[in-house]
Amino acid sequence: MPNFTQLRTTMVDTQVRPSDVTKFPIIQSMLTVPREAFVPADKRSAAYxxxxxxxxxxxxxxxxxxxxxxxxxxxxxxxxxxxxIGAGLGYSSAVMSHMAEAVIAVEEDPEMAAAAAKNLMEAGVDNVVVETAALAEGAPQHGPYDVVILQGGVESLPDAILSQVKSGGRIVCIFIEGALGIVRMGYNIDGEINWRASFNATAPVLPGFEAEKAFAL
Structure with missing residues (x-):
């Protein structure tokens, strides 16, 4: 059986800290949340x-x-x-639960949503609400939000999501542009989202966030 506590420490020391992530709440949360409890059972040995x-x-x-x-x-x-958005089995929500007052986790796959709720409960997380809904719709009934984060790639952002960012709030996502991806931070200033590039990364595009296909005659 792997020593997950040691693997978690190694993850933070060799992957997170060298990426210039130094904020204590992030380090502490990633040291605390058992990532292996939020991945499929057959992938636990690869959790870190x-x-x-x-x-x-x-x-x-x-x-x-x-x-x-x-x-x-x-x-x-x-x-x-x-x-x-796209909370999967709940890991990202568990990490943010240690930093935020509350997290609304949206997952459209019913099995993943049920597993996320179970994983969060078993981890003792009591300030995350899991909503089963289309990712591209978000959860407007609980918003608007100070912070919106998407756990996957985005080619196009629906207005339904942008409208859930509170005035003065912020959104971060991985924009996929062809073979490349870039993380951008958006700030809601007077009802307009102002974007700035942050760093390069890529991820599979989330369902509902694909670019509309142009039809050629």
Whole structure:
């Protein structure tokens, strides 16, 4: 049986800290949350590798470095409400639960959503609500949100998601442009999302966030 506590420490020391992620709440949360409890049972031995972890159906648990750097950009505060889109089996929501006041985790795959709720409960996380809904719709009934994060790639962002970012709030996602991907931070300033590039990363595009296909005659 792997020593998951040691693997978690190694992940933080060799993947997260060298990526210039130094904020204490992120480091502490990633040292605390048992990543192996939020991945498929047959992938537990690979829970701490430095790459995306396949959940099937084109979905992944983001590479620890990528998630940590996105969280570093967001700088979540203890009084903030977070929308986590594409929460999968609940790992990202569990990590952010230690930083935010509450997290709304949206997952459209019913089996993943049920597993996420179970995993979070077993981990003792009590400030995350799992909603089973289309990812591209978000969870407007709980919003607007201080922070919105997407756990996968995006080619096109629906207005339904952008409208859930509170005035003064922020959104982070991995924009996929051809073979390349770039993480961008968006800030809602007077109702307009102002974007800035942060770092390069890639991930499978989330369902509902694909670019509309242009039809050629």
């Amino acid at each position: 590798v430095g790459e995306h972890l396949d959940l099937g159906h084109g979905r992944v648990v983001l590479d620890p470095r990528v998630l940590a750097k996105m969280l570093d950009d967001l700088d979540i505060q203890s009084d903030e409400l977070v929308l986590d």
